[in-house]
Amino acid sequence: MKIPEKQKIASFDVDSQKTFTPLCPDELPVREGDKIGPELNRQAxxxxxxxxxxxxxxxxxVWVTEDPDMVGKPGVEGDNVEEHWPVHAVPGTEGFGLVPGLPRPADYDFFVWKGVELDMHPYGACYHDIGENMSTGVIExxxxxxxxxxxVGGLATDFCVWATARQLQQAGFQVILNRAATRGIAEESIAQALEAMEQAGIRFIDSCDELERAA
Known part of the structure; x- marks a missing residue:
């Protein structure tokens, strides 16, 4: 796959946090979510x-639930919340940290913290609200x-990675999903997300090897 000169390329680590890994089994663990750091660094x-x-x-x-049967299900009141989830990614906790091997947020060129408000739980990193009216500044x-x-890489493929990739593609960027730098929750929802990405014009690589060979 051919890509333009380096100056025209950005790399995005979407929600690559311990909360979405087996390192925090009581939050929202994604299988092998803690293994993506090296590939994200290659991508960068x-x-x-x-x-x-x-x-x-x-x-x-407002979306917090302690009932396992309610996780991922709708029914939360509010315009900027869609499903119930357990407590996760709380500042100051282990789960809030980035996966092993990644830089500190201060070492990135641009960083977004999302879902800070009690009644807002966006998935994509380009907007603070589900209606996609309040920009986080990423696109600009x-x-x-x-x-x-x-x-693009990060966690999880079938939620925040897909949403962020879609938002970027719709904004006019050519998005390339690095499969080796992301992990998802369930095979069915991963397949659905990948199909939707392909239909949206998002391109895929299996790893950075493809881009390094073409450089």
Whole structure:
């Protein structure tokens, strides 16, 4: 796969947090979610800019449930919340941290904290609200620097990665999903997300090997 000069490429680590890994089994663990750090770092090496995002949630958010049967199910009141979830990604906890091997947020070129408000739980990193009216600044920041292509990885493939990739693609960037730098929750929902991404014009690589060979 051919890509443009490095100055036109950004790399995005979407919600690559311990909360979505087996390191925090009581939160929202994704199988092998803690293994993506090295590939995300390789991906960043191919780009001029590195962006990241984190979920940042209160344990008192309106969508919090302690009932396992309610996890992932709708029924929460509010315009900016869609499903119930257990407590996760609380600032100051182990789960809030990035997966092993990644830089500190301060070392990224741009970083987003999402879902801070008690009644807001966005999935994509480009907007604070589900209606996609309140920008986080990601799109504008990339446009101002002349970025045309965005390499995307993170957690989880079938939720926040898919939502962020879609938002970036719709904003006019060519998004490339690095399969080796992401993990998902369930085979069925991963397949559905990948199909939707392909239909949206998002491209895929199995790993950075494909881009390094083409460089």
């Amino acid at each position: 090496g191919l780009a001029a800019y590195r962006l990241g995002s984190k979920d940042s949630h209160s344990p008192k958010a 920041w990339l446009e101002a620097r002349g970025v045309t292509h965005v390499l």
